[in-house]
Amino acid sequence: MRNLKNTISVTFFALILACLSPVFSGYAQAQAPVPDSPAIESQAQALLAKLTLEQKIELIGGVDNMYTRPMQVIGLPRFKMSDASVGVRTWGPTTAYAGGVALAATWDTEFSRKLGEALGKDSRARNVNFLLGPGGNIARSPIGGRNFEYLSEDPYLNSTLVVPFIEGVQSQGVIATVKHYALNNQEFNRHNASSDVDERTLREIYLPAFEAAVVKGHVDSVMNSYNLINGVHATQNEFLNNKVLKGEWGFNGVLMSDWDATYDAVAAANNGLDLEMPSPKFMNAKNLVPAVKSGSVKESTIDDKVLRLLRTELRYGFTSRPQFDSADSTFSLANRAVALQGALESITLLKNEGKLLPLDPAKIKTIAIIGPDAWPAVPGGGGSSEATPFESVSTVTGIANFLGPNVHVLYSRGLPEIVDVFRRTQWEGGVKVESFPSNDFTGTPATGTRRNIADWKPNEWAPADPTPRSIRYTASFKAASAGKYLLIAGASGEDGFKILVDGKQVLDQVRAEGSVPRYTSIDLTAGQTANLQADYLPRAAGSRFGFGFIYEPELVSADAKQFASLADVVVLAIGFNAPTEGEGHDRTFTLPFGQDALVEAIAAANPHTIVTLTGGGAMDTRRWLSKVPALLHTWYPGQEGGTAVAEVLFGKHNAEGKLPISLDTDWESSPSQPYYYGTPGADTPLHTIGENGKPLDYTVPHIKYGDKLMVGYRYWTTTGKHPLFPFGFGLSYTTFGFANLQAPAKAASGSTVPVSFDVTNTGSVAGVEVAELYVSDPSTKATRPERELKGFEKVQLAPGETKHLALNLDARAFSYWDETAKKWTIDPGKFVILVGDSSENTPLHADVMLN
Numbered sequence: 076m077r078n079l080k081n082t083i084s085v086t087f088f089a090l091i092l093a094c095l096s097p098v099f100s101g102y103a104q105a106q107a108p109v110p111d112s113p114a115i116e117s118q119a120q121a122l123l124a125k126l127t128l129e130q131k132i133e134l135i136g137g138v139d140n141m142y143t144r145p146m147q148v149i150g151l152p153r154f155k156m157s158d159a160s161v162g163v164r165t166w167g168p169t170t171a172y173a174g175g176v177a178l179a180a181t182w183d184t185e186f187s188r189k190l191g192e193a194l195g196k197d198s199r200a201r202n203v204n205f206l207l208g209p210g211g212n213i214a215r216s217p218i219g220g221r222n223f224e225y226l227s228e229d230p231y232l233n234s235t236l237v238v239p240f241i242e243g244v245q246s247q248g249v250i251a252t253v254k255h256y257a258l259n260n261q262e263f264n265r266h267n268a269s270s271d272v273d274e275r276t277l278r279e280i281y282l283p284a285f286e287a288a289v290v291k292g293h294v295d296s297v298m299n300s301y302n303l304i305n306g307v308h309a310t311q312n313e314f315l316n317n318k319v320l321k322g323e324w325g326f327n328g329v330l331m332s333d334w335d336a337t338y339d340a341v342a343a344a345n346n347g348l349d350l351e352m353p354s355p356k357f358m359n360a361k362n363l364v365p366a367v368k369s370g371s372v373k374e375s376t377i378d379d380k381v382l383r384l385l386r387t388e389l390r391y392g393f394t395s396r397p398q399f400d401s402a403d404s405t406f407s408l409a410n411r412a413v414a415l416q417g418a419l420e421s422i423t424l425l426k427n428e429g430k431l432l433p434l435d436p437a438k439i440k441t442i443a444i445i446g447p448d449a450w451p452a453v454p455g456g457g458g459s460s461e462a463t464p465f466e467s468v469s470t471v472t473g474i475a476n477f478l479g480p481n482v483h484v485l486y487s488r489g490l491p492e493i494v495d496v497f498r499r500t501q502w503e504g505g506v507k508v509e510s511f512p513s514n515d516f517t518g519t520p521a522t523g524t525r526r527n528i529a530d531w532k533p534n535e536w537a538p539a540d541p542t543p544r545s546i547r548y549t550a551s552f553k554a555a556s557a558g559k560y561l562l563i564a565g566a567s568g569e570d571g572f573k574i575l576v577d578g579k580q581v582l583d584q585v586r587a588e589g590s591v592p593r594y595t596s597i598d599l600t601a602g603q604t605a606n607l608q609a610d611y612l613p614r615a616a617g618s619r620f621g622f623g624f625i626y627e628p629e630l631v632s633a634d635a636k637q638f639a640s641l642a643d644v645v646v647l648a649i650g651f652n653a654p655t656e657g658e659g660h661d662r663t664f665t666l667p668f669g670q671d672a673l674v675e676a677i678a679a680a681n682p683h684t685i686v687t688l689t690g691g692g693a694m695d696t697r698r699w700l701s702k703v704p705a706l707l708h709t710w711y712p713g714q715e716g717g718t719a720v721a722e723v724l725f726g727k728h729n730a731e732g733k734l735p736i737s738l739d740t741d742w743e744s745s746p747s748q749p750y751y752y753g754t755p756g757a758d759t760p761l762h763t764i765g766e767n768g769k770p771l772d773y774t775v776p777h778i779k780y781g782d783k784l785m786v787g788y789r790y791w792t793t794t795g796k797h798p799l800f801p802f803g804f805g806l807s808y809t810t811f812g813f814a815n816l817q818a819p820a821k822a823a824s825g826s827t828v829p830v831s832f833d834v835t836n837t838g839s840v841a842g843v844e845v846a847e848l849y850v851s852d853p854s855t856k857a858t859r860p861e862r863e864l865k866g867f868e869k870v871q872l873a874p875g876e877t878k879h880l881a882l883n884l885d886a887r888a889f890s891y892w893d894e895t896a897k898k899w900t901i902d903p904g905k906f907v908i909l910v911g912d913s914s915e916n917t918p919l920h921a922d923v924m925l926n
């Protein structure tokens with residue numbers, strides 16, 4: 076009775092508020108878009124009818140970097156955009172979440188919705204109409220520079236997570252933008268490289284997340300990628316944009332370009348692009364009015380683009396309500412809790428020898444927290460997704476807060492900062508600098524001498540500079556002692572360099588492949604002089620280059636070794652960060668310089684060394700993995716990462732993350748490795764007209780996706796080989812059992828097949844398990860991967876508790892794309908349902924005959 080009374084009074088209060096709301100200026104309740112309707116259609120048509128051709132063309136290009144164009148004659152204001160999936164980051168500090176690959180590691184669809192809602196609220200609190208996320212691309216290769224912004228290596232997992240995310244964002248009255256359509260699976264040469272793929276691979280691996288976003292998630296905006304697909308830029312790709320996206324999937328929203336990813340006005344206009352961002356360099360009146368007059372672009376094509384924009388904006392009510400929602404906060408404690416939940420759910424426990432974890436806080440008097448990623452916090456990777464949190468919790472502060480004042484916390488970075496290596500290198504007589512007015516070290520150089528070269532400002536965005544420049548540095552380094560010296564060099568991801576020591580090339584960066592410093596080890600005798608020549612080709616506007624030597628025995632700081640030996644336990648936080656992994660360049664598979672040596676030195680000083688990895692995926696752990704008892708992948712955990720790490724290490728939160736990607740042992744055995752870079756000899760010339768109307772010629776490297784369907788675990792399970800840790804794997808502080816798989820022995824092809832099974836917590840603490848369901852098609856006529864993920868469910872279980880889970884498999888779960896028939900096809904015959912806790916551990920099997 077009391078409850079009912081409360082409900083009535085709350086409802087009454089809400090009603091009064093709702094009635095009063097119009098009098099509060101700037102007040103707007105979160106409002107999901109209304110569906111398209113004849114009324115919306117006629118409103119959009121009426122607005123269109125008031126526009127001249129020039130005005131229509133004006134509307135299909137952005138303005139001020141992050142807005143759609145306003146149009147006074149129809150009373151249309153400009154609408155605001157923001158990046159993106161890990162935080163609404165464009166307009167100042169924000170909540171930084173565990174997004175992208177970390178979201179995928181949660182395998183939690185409800186959390187994905189919650190994250191989408193939180194981002195929607197963060198957007199409304201900043202007047203943002205378009206959120207430029209989520210990313211839906213496949214993590215094809217561990218070195219792909221933007222994997223951390225995307226989701227997983229599996230199309231089913233991506234599709235399943237992207238839909239509630241989009242629904243969450245859009246439920247708040249904010250347009251979600253799924254990106255980057257399509258095949259942005261590498262960052263090197265991202266404007267010029269062509270991802271060349273056969274249609275079956277495209278349909279089965281690379282498109283499903285976009286298809287689900289459109290067909291199931293009803294996403295209202297899609298962003299084309301920078302790259303070409305089968306030789307044609309995404310923004311002018313008739314097959315992808317008109318045939319598949321707008322035709323087959325019935326996409327009715329806005330297809331926008333990535334920023335400066337438009338390369339041809341007429342081709343883009345005719346092949347599906349609706350909105351050129353951030354400004355109309357190509358789709359402008361100068362180019363398109365004559366094209367319409369000459370008939371090479373139909374006016375109805377322009378009208379369709381304008382109608383898509385107007386229809387979508389009207390459906391969201393952007394013209395009739397303020398986008399600011401006073402129910403939302405710019406600094407939101409509620410969303411801070413969402414950030415913590417994502418971090419907690421995503422941390423993935425990979426190794427826990429001798430049950431070292433969870434740690435008992437009562438047994439710890441001194442803890443050493445060491446490593447470049449221990450402090451400051453590393454909430455996300457670099458580039459346009461990088462969100463600046465109001466406040467973020469590092470591993471050091473998270474653990475210290477958790478343990479309280481009675482435990483000694485000792486911190487050391489453990490390694491020097493790279494610029495310190497560059498600055499401290501003693502060159503004999505300085506470095507000679509020759510700056511040539513050409514791209515090939517020809518012409519008369521300006522010369523000078525500098526003490527050292529330490530211009531590496533890693534986390535700075537600078538546009539490419541077309542002025543021809545090449546710089547040659549020559550210097551001599553005299554070894555004080557005998558032994559190994561690390562030579563380190565770093566440049567902007569877009570720049571190129573080559574370093575020779577005593578005439579022999581020892582380091583290079585040739586394909587915009589990474590601003591992770593490159594390094595190599597060189598043996599020198601005491602007093603030996605190494606003569607160095609560094610040829611540097613700056614592309615970014617500033618010169619961002621540095622190089623130097625460090626004596627390897629002096630790499631790891633004495634403090635770090637001392638602290639490790641004194642402590643009861645060590646947490647060693649290593650991996651990548653925003654400067655070393657981010658948009659615009661790929662990253663290395665090897666860890667940034669010195670980190671392997673750091674783990675070896677610390678593990679030797681303290682056997683209770685727990686390593687935490689930060690990064691978008693697999694990295695090289697071969698030198699030291701067997702020497703440490705515990706390993707966790709923390710991905711990019713967002714602003715609450717340090718708190719989450721502490722709660723997982725000390726068992727306040729049981730580890731529950733599962734790998735959304737296979738962790739390859741080494742880059743050489745990674746399935747995409749042989750096909751990752753442009754196929755030699757396959758480059759093609761591309762002739763186009765630049766934004767200034769002048770002819771533009773460039774070379775297109777063709778990346779032939781020869782790995783086809785064999786991405787990640789599809790490759791490993793089909794070949795019977797094993798990665799370091801398999802897709803879907805993740806330990807818990809408890810154990811789980813699977814039993815009682817039930818599936819019909821026979822079913823009709825195309826019907827929904829019900830499958831059910833039991834999951835039991837067989838351990839002594841509460842925990843969360845992800846039950847993974849794979850389908851195998853042994854009687855197929857086509858070549859298919861040995862197994863494919865087709866269902867999963869996350870379940871919370873008390874010790875000893877069993878839950879019976881039921882999943883339904885639709886026709887797509889059994890189908891492959893038949894290239895000849897050009898449709899999804901099921902070969903009748905035997906299918907095997909496999910259930911377990913990773914792609915390599917599926918204890919339950921059942922056969923289903925489809926006729």
Ligand code: BGC
Binds near residue numbers: 254658
């Ligand atoms: C990125 C997009 C981003 C856009 C706007 C581009 O560099 O590729 O993902 O949405 O910038 O910041």
